[in-house]
Amino acid sequence: EAGVAQSPRYKIIEKRQSVAFWCNPISGHATLYWYQQILGQGPKLLIQFQNNGVVDDSQLPKDRFSAERLKGVDSTLKIQPAKLEDSAVYLCASSLAVRDSNTGELFFGEGSRLTVL
Amino acid sequence: GNSVTQMEGPVTLSEEAFLTINCTYTATGYPSLFWYVQYPGEGLQLLLKATKADDKGSNKGFEATYRKETTSFHLEKGSVQVSDSAVYFCALSSGYSTLTFGKGTMLLVSP
Numbered sequence: 194e195a196g197v198a199q200s201p202r203y204k205i206i207e208k209r210q211s212v213a214f215w216c217n218p219i220s221g222h223a224t225l226y227w228y229q230q231i232l233g234q235g236p237k238l239l240i241q242f243q244n245n246g247v248v249d250d251s252q253l254p255k256d257r258f259s260a261e262r263l264k265g266v267d268s269t270l271k272i273q274p275a276k277l278e279d280s281a282v283y284l285c286a287s288s289l290a291v292r293d294s295n296t297g298e299l300f301f302g303e304g305s306r307l308t309v310l
Numbered sequence: 311g312n313s314v315t316q317m318e319g320p321v322t323l324s325e326e327a328f329l330t331i332n333c334t335y336t337a338t339g340y341p342s343l344f345w346y347v348q349y350p351g352e353g354l355q356l357l358l359k360a361t362k363a364d365d366k367g368s369n370k371g372f373e374a375t376y377r378k379e380t381t382s383f384h385l386e387k388g389s390v391q392v393s394d395s396a397v398y399f400c401a402l403s404s405g406y407s408t409l410t411f412g413k414g415t416m417l418l419v420s421p
Contacts, residue, residue, distance in 0.1 A: 235410075236399075236409075286354075298379045300355075302353050302354065
């Protein structure tokens with residue numbers, strides 16, 4: 194079974210530039226999550242989708258971050274304009290259903306490491 | 311709100327030593343508790359879980375018991391191997407909220 198795919202693995206940009214990350218979840222997984230993991234900290238949820246609808250985006254900095262999952266499959270996370278403090282690993286995860294977040298059955302990709310100079 | 315506190319690392323052990331990584335939590339309601347592991351160059355993966363008080367989660371020789379009275383979920387292994395070197399994350403979910411993670415604890419096991 195193919196896992197969660199993310200790209201690019203690494204990205205270096207200058208502040209005020211824009212960047213986009215792509216995620217393809219495990220086939221059949223209805224729920225998709227984007228997490229931000231700053232060095233030395235645990236992952237923090239940015240946004241959660243159920244199919245193509247947003248379940249939770251309360252911690253997404255909406256002035257600069259946006260995410261979409263138009264067809265309920267793959268997803269894109271965009272940052273525009275980037276700030277120094279956005280340097281982090283952006284993790285995508287998927288699960289069969291929203292309820293799976295309580296059972297812990299989230300499957301994570303390898304992450305996209307962003308460095309903002 | 312929900313929060314998870316883990317012991318700081320790195321934890322450095324020799325092969326076959328006993329491992330404990332402490333985890334305590336604060337949560338509303340009755341959370342489910344998890345340990346995730348991240349091996350070098352790989353994504354996070356679920357190691358074990360417990361969904362109610364006094365449950366013991368176990369996998370690959372690792373164990374953790376859900377202690378409601380001490381709000382703890384400490385990870386233990388009787389004899390670690392070099393291949394256990396990784397970062398370990400304690401996490402919880404409560405109600406319909408998704409996972410809240412601790413900061414992670416790096417484990418380094420030497421031969």
